Amino acid sequence: MLSTYVDLNVRPYRNVDLNRVLRIASKLGYVAVAVEGVDVVSNEFNGLKVLSRVTYKYVGKPTTNYEGLRNHLIVYEIDQPTMIKALTSLRGRCHLIRIARDALTGIKKKHINALRSCEIPIELSVKDLISSNSINYTYLKNFFKLLPYIERGDIELVVSSYAGDEYELIHPLQLIALLKELGLSELIATKALTGVPMKILRMVGSGV
Amino acid sequence: MEFELIISLISLVVALTLAVYMYRMDRRLKMLTNAVSSKLIIKVLNTLKSKRRLRKRYMVFEVLSNKRVGKGDLEHEIRNTFKKIFGDIQLARASISLTYYDENLSIGVIKFTHIYKYKVLASLGVIKNVGDTKVLIIPLRTTGSLRKALKYIKDKEQFIKH
Numbered sequence A: 001m002l003s004t005y006v007d008l009n010v011r012p013y014r015n016v017d018l019n020r021v022l023r024i025a026s027k028l029g030y031v032a033v034a035v036e037g038v039d040v041v042s043n044e045f046n047g048l049k050v051l052s053r054v055t056y057k058y059v060g061k062p063t064t065n066y067e068g069l070r071n072h073l074i075v076y077e078i079d080q081p082t083m084i085k086a087l088t089s090l091r092g093r094c095h096l097i098r099i100a101r102d103a104l105t106g107i108k109k110k111h112i113n114a115l116r117s118c119e120i121p122i123e124l125s126v127k128d129l130i131s132s133n134s135i136n137y138t139y140l141k142n143f144f145k146l147l148p149y150i151e152r153g154d155i156e157l158v159v160s161s162y163a164g165d166e167y168e169l170i171h172p173l174q175l176i177a178l179l180k181e182l183g184l185s186e187l188i189a190t191k192a193l194t195g196v197p198m199k200i201l202r203m204v205g206s207g208v
Numbered sequence B: 001m002e003f004e005l006i007i008s009l010i011s012l013v014v015a016l017t018l019a020v021y022m023y024r025m026d027r028r029l030k031m032l033t034n035a036v037s038s039k040l041i042i043k044v045l046n047t048l049k050s051k052r053r054l055r056k057r058y059m060v061f062e063v064l065s066n067k068r069v070g071k072g073d074l075e076h077e078i079r080n081t082f083k084k085i086f087g088d089i090q091l092a093r094a095s096i097s098l099t100y101y102d103e104n105l106s107i108g109v110i111k112f113t114h115i116y117k118y119k120v121l122a123s124l125g126v127i128k129n130v131g132d133t134k135v136l137i138i139p140l141r142t143t144g145s146l147r148k149a150l151k152y153i154k155d156k157e158q159f160i161k162h
Helices: A018-028 A101-105 A109-118 A137-152 A172-182 A186-191 A195-206 B002-037 B040-050 B071-086 B088-094 B114-126 B146-161
Strands: A005-010 A030-035 A048-057 A073-078 A096-099 A122-125 A157-160 B056-065 B097-102 B107-113 B133-143
Touching: A005 A018, A005 A122, A005 A157, A005 A195, A018 A030, A018 A048, A018 B133, A030 A195, A048 A195, A101 A137, A109 A137, A137 A172, A157 A195, A172 A186, A172 B114, A172 B133, A186 A195, B056 B114, B056 B146, B071 B088, B071 B097, B071 B107, B071 B114, B088 B107, B088 B114, B097 B146, B107 B114, B107 B146, B114 B133, B133 B146
Parallel strands: A005 A030, A030 A048, A048 A073, A073 A096, A096 A122, A122 A157
Antiparallel strands: B056 B107, B056 B133, B097 B107
């Protein structure tokens, strides 16, 4: 199994020390982490690559300029299922589309087709899936609608932790096991943590 | 006279043993030819798989938390989470138990049936709280015997001391 695990969404809470989160991420075996909401001082921490991430809310069209955002991971967040339309305008304008919990709740076939046609990887968070030591039923039910398309390779999936502190991080092997138990093949589950995020990281280096 | 009787008895026993052996071999051969020649391959493989002996596995894990977590609470939470996700029947089949837990080092060993490795890993990943304490469970190694698991912990302990 590849050991190039990447977590593309770490958003520390205000009172949390970023270095502690990064230390645990490194201990868990991640090689790169994208951090949002905090100024990243160094690009490397104990051999762990750290990059900045910027998330925009998608309101029907992309932001026109990304001044001063070179070498940043640019993500568009969709928080309503009705906003999953005309996503082709985002092609070449962002690295990733994050599907928030509410957006996944009301997802329909036409929305899935829009996601398929835009050909941009989508990001789902484990934090949305797990709630109070169990799995969120509503989220899981709608995740199963996406599952066949992900398995077929029509939609590329990236799974991130969306961790606010070190306890909200998840070990990559545990995440792969969880995805496998949810019905994804081991290959696709591993790709969601290694292959696809690494491809995005290479794109970040060359700009959007 | 006695000598002849003994010889005949021995030959009778040998003949009977051979007959039983041939009968068994014949059955096995028939099973094999059936498996190779027809659609029964998957069925036979599944039967063999289901009849495989269930082996034990021991997973060494580390608990990261801001407060000390008790062994009983942790075991209860692991079982409870597994039950919530996979149900009572799977929990009984997996036969999960916390074999060893060092509260000072926050390292433990969890025992389960080998076919449930991914399910146990997944449920350990889902555990975020034990009581009111936030926790992160990190799987370190899976072994086939408790001795090897404890040896790994001992080596790790020595590494930490040095």
